[in-house]
Amino acid sequence: MFPQILFQTHLVLGYVAWLLCFGAYIWPRLKTMDHFDAQRAIATLHSFRFFGLVFMLPGVVGPNLPASFAAPAAYWDFTTGVLAMLALLSVRIRPLFWLFVVAFNLVGFVDLLFNYYHAVQVDLPAKAGELGAVYAIPILIVPLLMITHVAAFYFLLRRQPNATQAFGGGVTA
Incomplete structure (x- = not known):
């Protein structure tokens, strides 16, 4: 099988598997949480994005991984991870927490979109072997x-029902 087809098949199946897992286990739990707690859980996951710096680590990635892909992917991931950590560190200051939640989700989402765009531009699927362990x-x-990120935007754009509406059938006291 050609590397391009294998890489694209893996990518699509990665989405399928995660959507199945997310739909069965993660989404039902997130929906029962207060929006603040759901965003904290999502920020905790994204706080590990500092790991994206590995895209620039010689010996982990191949020497022919295009720098025009690797460097932006690494730095945008790092920035997203730091913003997510700042959100977690600011949980006691709600306006600051929400600012960092919006920031890390915007930066992280744009990062992933740009990575897809750059991957197409440099024909990354044909060079997938250069990803090495980062594959x-x-x-x-x-x-x-x-x-x-999509779930986080959903929670950011959807109003949190207050406790009276959630437990009183929509009748306010």
Whole structure:
């Protein structure tokens, strides 16, 4: 099988597997949570995105991985991870927490979109072997990150029902 087809098949199946898992186990739990707690859980996952710096680590990735792909992917991931950590560190200051939640989700979402664009521009599927050990990131981790960004935006755009509406059948006291 050609590397391009294998890489694209892995990527699609990564989304399928994560959507099945997310729909069965993660989404039902997130929906029962207060929006603040759901965003904290999502920020906790994204706080590990500092790991994206590995895209620039010689010996982990191949020497022919295009720098025009690797460097932006690494730095945008790092920035997203730091913003997610800042959100977690600011949980006691709610306006600051929400600012960092919006920031890490915008930066992280744009990062993933740009990575897809850059991957097409440099024909990354044909050079997938140059990813080395990092091959697992776009296949196993990126789909979950994208799905959780979409969930985070859903919670940011959807009003949190107050306790009276949630438990009183919509009748206010």
